[in-house]
Amino acid sequence: MFNQISPDVRDQILTRVKEGKERVSVIASEFGISPRTIYSWLSKGIGGINRDQLELNKLKRENLQLKQIIGELMFEKSRGKKARHD
Numbered sequence: 001m002f003n004q005i006s007p008d009v010r011d012q013i014l015t016r017v018k019e020g021k022e023r024v025s026v027i028a029s030e031f032g033i034s035p036r037t038i039y040s041w042l043s044k045g046i047g048g049i050n051r052d053q054l055e056l057n058k059l060k061r062e063n064l065q066l067k068q069i070i071g072e073l074m075f076e077k078s079r080g081k082k083a084r085h086d
Contacts, residue, residue, distance in 0.1 A: 005033065010046070013038060018049045020057025 005013075009031065016027050017038060028035040042049060 010041065014041065014046065014049065020060055
């Protein structure tokens, strides 16, 4: 059975992709579609974003994750120093 995706839902999906806060695979799963469908829309220029924008979004997410890891490590390190001084 073939389910056609309404333009409104497609626009909602592409808006979320454009925001770059979530992976395409996560968004696709949430809407019950294949990530390939979303990539197909992008390759056709639907939604006004392209693969370069996706790559930039991916790098931004990775950068944020690395900053969080560094912050956690620095916090743990400072807690360890305080514990030794007490």
